[in-house]
Amino acid sequence: MRELFQRFGGWLASFFLILVAIWLVGMVLAPNLMTLDYALRPNLPPARIGGPEDSYSLANFAYLANEAVHRTIFFKTVWASALVTLTTFVVCYPIAFWMAQRATRAQLSIALMALIVPFFVNEVLRTLGWYIILAYRGPLNAVLLGLGIIERPVRWQGDLGVLAGMVYAYILFMLLPIYNAIESLEKAQIEAARDLGAPVWRIHWRVVIPHAKAGIATGCVFTFMLAAGSYVAPALLGSPGSRWFTEIIYNWFFEGGDWNRGAAYALVLLALCLLVVLVTLRIFRVNLADVAK
Amino acid sequence: MSHSVELSGIGMSFGTTRAVSDVSFKVEAGEFFSILGPSGCGKTTILRMIAGFIQPTEGRVLIGGRDMKGLGPNQRPTAMIFQSLALFPLMPVWENIAFGLEARGISRAERRRKADELLKLIALEGYGERMPGELSGGQRQRVAIARALAVEPGVLLLDEPLSALDLKLRQHMRAELRALQRRTGVTFIYITHDQSEALAMSDRVAVMSAGLLQQVATPRQLYDDPATPFVARFVGETNAIPGRITAIDGGTATLETGLGALRGRAGPGAQVGGQATLYVRPEALIPGTDDANNLPATIDRVDFEGAFALVHGRFDDGAALAASVPSTRLADAPEPGARASFSFQPRHGVVLADA
């Protein structure tokens, strides 16, 4: 802190500190603490707020634990997000490896452009693209019917649609960290392993993946977090049977009218994400500073 | 106008590490003064204390007789040239040079005029619109100097500014710096670990070791009359023969060594009965025997270097021998592997008490 004042002088340093305080206290800490406060109180009409019934309890969390439908949707969101993460990893790893170790400069530069451009396009629009493709009378069904692969149109909207849309949306978050990590691996190490007669899968399992673990952890953490907190893809590509936990939260706020319960649900989602982040970082022994790059 | 710089009892600690202890010396106005020492000896710390980037934990810094306590670097009549030069890469050369004038609120037209004047002084006329990245190493060096001179400092502080240059350019810049100092009359305080640089340019040199001031003297005195064993060994090459002082007579000390009794000038701290070492320069050793101060040795190697031949070997007491023999006397030079003897004049040897 003293260094800040020495470096920038009193006025600038104070200005910086005030800005940072407004951000961290006013925009990050306070809202979350207030949410916690909400989550621990019952939902009461304005007249009875502050009255005898307005006391702290875990009732809103207990409600989630006991409500079978919501509980099921929560756990489904968890494992579906894990599935999205795994699928995205499987789809991205070969490309990342190719870009980092095999591609020529020109190929790499084209590949990076090709990856980054769709990412710049609005998430809602990207999802809309899938919405059109996966429509019951849409092009995917038409092509598959035309090729004779299916006999009747498939209703893609639902779990499969959500999976396709989400993997698509988060490719870059998975790919770039892995690419960066593999890029720093010396080509000679792979060649040495190959020289020693190691088969391809073994080279990846024993050499490339351990080297890239920080990148893989980063990609997985972000993808999981984004998937679990996603709203667009389930809302546009889902069906009533593929409801996402975020949709339940939304309903508490804007349809159910119980903000307190909604706050509790939101905090459960936040806790889940932080838990996954911390556990993944611990397992892969990765530092937080390596994640946010 | 140039200023004197006086350090009185300054010390600096970083946490528990002592970087500088109790250093006092005075640099006269208009002097070219160097601080010489190996890396980590505290010389850069001293320069940064003079510039005001750090405040000494003890002692005072006076510039032009004024106590600088509490004044920041932008309030002192000093300008500094950094080892990395620290030119502003995003400003054209002329704005770099005129930066200090901009800080003093001088008008743009006047700044431009002054910058052009300085560009002329450093022989870079017409380079004002270039970016620093487009200049060669030597040109950047000169721009850094012009930038510092533009604010007409009373004291110019130079932190090893030549260390990034190649040998030839370095020697050229040495002469240029020296000429510039003469012409401007500004007090220069020059930090270096390169003794030939310090000896060639300076009016006086301070030698530092491990945060302690060893000696302040002219280059000639430093070489001929080192005040401490560190200076004797650090500045120039030397032969060191250990022993015990048996007599001091009219400034001449007699030292009982493994090679017999040797005589040399008694340096500061020499006391009868004390452990001491005799230091004698390679060029003071003369092949052959004389009436006194004979040093029997075995020759390992003779390196012929043109004007001189460097003779390496061991004295009979085990100390290393380095002698530089003029080529004109090479006929007398001993063969490698042979036994030989050297002598020296007592006035060319100095006896210093061991630390």
Add this chain to the structure above:
Amino acid sequence: MSGADRIFRALFVFYLAGFAFYLFAPLVIMSAASFNESRFPTVIPWQGTTLDWFRAMWADRAMWEALWTSAVVAFFVVVISIPAGTAAALVLTTLHARARSFAYALMVSPLLTPGVVIGIATLILWRQVGVGGGLLLIVIAQASFIICYVMLMVVARLQRFDRTQEEAALGLGASRFMVFRRVLLPFLRPALLASAGLAVLQSFENYNTTLFVRGFETPLTVFIATKVRTGLTPAVNALALIMIAVTVIGAVAYELARRRRLRDNRAADLPH
């Protein structure tokens, strides 16, 4: 090259092609649908090529209002995030080791918080002082995590800054403020421009957070998502095509500028 290698290589090329198809098919099909006369956006069956949907989009008042709302939000998000993110980066880099890692964790936490939670938390806090969803809360909620991106980009740039430049400026008599304005700020400029661009994009494309704090406002993403439910026509595709074109041109221009700057920087970097 052995036979197995050849098969492996062929498989990989096939995979690459599939990946590229996966990447671009949605964008291409969505764009193509905006030229189809069909009332519902699709490419099958093709009922004839038309530009009517662009006209329809152009005439849609609600769409223009949504665009304006998004632009206003993006403007204020940039105005808030750039100074705050820069300040955060500077504070962070002058902190000492332990305080720094704590501050860092706090500063990146919004990136690890689901967008819906950020929106909800902002909504709940401001309800206490009687402020409901609307432009103000959209700006605040979006800025709270967009500041992180600015902070990270400025920190990355700061790592390449040679602090002796600041000392040199001070030593030449500059005030602390002048050092900041003339030396540090110009150095940070490329990072600030890039983060302003990123902030605009993030703000424009945000949906999850905005959804909760929008009140009665309808920014562009909400407008589009609502259309999907209430009656999608290829006019939305026409809008999408224009947005894609703008972002692609922007992205390409940015990438080209970045490469040029990289080259310039390499020329301007002084050896130490």
